[in-house]
Amino acid sequence: MKCPNCDYYIGWGFIEDECIDPNVTFVCPKCEIKLRYYIGEGTYQGASVTEIEIVDK
Ligand SMILES: [Zn+2]
Numbered sequence: 001m002k003c004p005n006c007d008y009y010i011g012w013g014f015i016e017d018e019c020i021d022p023n024v025t026f027v028c029p030k031c032e033i034k035l036r037y038y039i040g041e042g043t044y045q046g047a048s049v050t051e052i053e054i055v056d057k
Contacts, residue, residue: 001052006031010052025055 001010008030015037020026022038033054040049 001037001050003028003031003033003035004052004054005033005035010035 002008003010005028008028010028014020014029018026020037023036025034025036027033028035035052036055037050037052040051042048
């Protein structure tokens with residue numbers, strides 16, 4: 001996963017270390033913009049989709 005604002009790579013290690021749950025706002029460690037990630041429904045291929053989005057004020 002990458003920050004949509006600065007392309008900083010945000011790995012699952014970061015998510016787990018910070019104990020960030022889906023749909024909870026967190027801050028990009030590089031550009032400090034507010035972000036949120038969510039896990040979408042599985043596709044027909046069986047893989048779930050994880051997306052990061054920028055949280056508007
Ligand atoms: Zn960023």
